[in-house]
Amino acid sequence: MKPSAPKIGFDRFVPLEWATAALEVRAESNTLDGLNTLLDQAELGVAARKKTRTVLNRLWLEPRPELKAFADRGVAIHKADPNTPIAALTWGMAIATYPFFGRVSELVGRLSSLQGDCASAEIHRRMSESYGEREGTYRMTNMVLQSQASWGAIERVEKGKRLVRKQPIVVRDEQAVTWLIEAALMYTGKALPVSGLSSLAVLYPFMLDQPLSYLVSRGAGLSVRAEGAGNQFVHLSATT
Numbered sequence: 001m002k003p004s005a006p007k008i009g010f011d012r013f014v015p016l017e018w019a020t021a022a023l024e025v026r027a028e029s030n031t032l033d034g035l036n037t038l039l040d041q042a043e044l045g046v047a048a049r050k051k052t053r054t055v056l057n058r059l060w061l062e063p064r065p066e067l068k069a070f071a072d073r074g075v076a077i078h079k080a081d082p083n084t085p086i087a088a089l090t091w092g093m094a095i096a097t098y099p100f101f102g103r104v105s106e107l108v109g110r111l112s113s114l115q116g117d118c119a120s121a122e123i124h125r126r127m128s129e130s131y132g133e134r135e136g137t138y139r140m141t142n143m144v145l146q147s148q149a150s151w152g153a154i155e156r157v158e159k160g161k162r163l164v165r166k167q168p169i170v171v172r173d174e175q176a177v178t179w180l181i182e183a184a185l186m187y188t189g190k191a192l193p194v195s196g197l198s199s200l201a202v203l204y205p206f207m208l209d210q211p212l213s214y215l216v217s218r219g220a221g222l223s224v225r226a227e228g229a230g231n232q233f234v235h236l237s238a239t240t
Helices: 016-026 032-041 046-061 065-080 086-097 099-111 120-131 135-150 174-188 194-199 212-218
Strands: 117-119 154-157 162-165 169-171 206-208 222-226 232-236
Touching: 016 032, 016 046, 016 065, 016 086, 032 046, 046 086, 065 086, 065 174, 086 099, 086 169, 086 174, 099 117, 099 120, 099 135, 099 174, 117 120, 120 135, 120 162, 135 154, 169 174, 174 206, 174 212, 174 222, 174 232, 194 212, 194 232, 212 222
Parallel strands: 169 206
Antiparallel strands: 117 162, 154 162, 222 232
16 A cells, blocks of 8 residues: 655755755764754745755655655665765655655656656646646745756756756665665555666666666565566565
8 A cells, every 4th residue: 555645745945965964864974963054054944944854854854654664774775885876865765755756756757758858847737737736836846846956867957947857877786776666666656567667757867777677576675476478567565
């Protein structure tokens, strides 16, 4: 069953530096004082700071109970291999935690898959179809896009009218790769064909540089089943 989650929630711009600091606090290689110093430097208002901390809490500091073990495994991956891109780990937490973030990611991934870019207006239009045509939907979509730009996924050009994919972020660590696939499954809420894992729209910024069919067959949080002639699908395991 797909865990309950806030419908939108991700309503603040989160620079990669802040996400990194939050992850490091959970990994005990940084302190809350260090994170708070970054937020102080941004001179956020009281309400903006509170909302920003709420997003950072849900991503790393205080994940929802059903995602705590998943977040802890993400932190363990970071500790074991600090070269694993923090953008990938934070992206995994974001799509697992916030369906809204995942939906924006999926749309950008799909619409930019052929040409490498897409119009931001098309993202806004499709998000409005799903979440309603209101100012909040537009603003929060912009917050996600701005964050994704900070995390190295896209560049916003022509005054933000177009979104251009940046060079893929390579993820080589085996555990990080299967962890990201697990995050994608949490977002979609359904099994995914093994043959399509290397081009999942919701993970568009990342190149999963591993033999995926082999990895998912032995991933701790994953299970693979044959469905029809020659078709294999990966599911979340019952213990996830």
